[in-house]
Amino acid sequence: MRVDFLYDGDDPQTEGVHMIWPEILDDHGKVIRDTTPGNIPKKGYANMWVLMDERREYHHKRLKVGTKGIWWRGGRLAYVTVVQVNALQC
Template sequence: MKTYKEARGHREDFTVKYRLYSPSEDGRKITFQHLRCDFMYESDDPMKGDLFMIHPEFLDERGEPIEEGVAVPLEGRATMWILNPEMRMSVHGSRARVGVRGHFMEGARKIGDVEIERIVGLHDNAIPRPSA
């Protein structure tokens, strides 16, 4: 499995504590690593397009990425990866802060709750890297 760090060549933007909804809460039946859900800040409205392409990479109890094909626990921690580099500072640089809450989204449907625990590379990742 190639981790997002290996694939993208930089550190995660931030880390979150998450809780995925169970099937009885209208959540997914099962979730695997590299789920391509969207992210929404708690105060935003998905019906107004307030969704962002920020993908999670779920971590095991040691803080390592969970392997492909292994079911992700309903609660845990994940690294978060902003896919649109132009939005790092223009949007997320001021909004993503420790303690900010949000949701994992599939379309307009919430599938989990998150709370930002740590800002990692958000500000450094926004600096353009020289071409090789």
């Protein structure tokens, strides 16, 4: 699903939004491929992918367990909380 990420408290007009895209997971930890509205659970987990390699260091400094953010596509789609960070190396 192509939605962007906004850190909680940041202003999208000032700090901008970030290309960190989610793969939403089902109850068994498998990626949900059909992202048609209504097929996506209202609560759950997602793998998140930082798309721009040159921004990895920036996100490495900001993304921690407990970091709050927003999935953003022209406005807020969902509130999210980081529960685990894997493979975000610089």
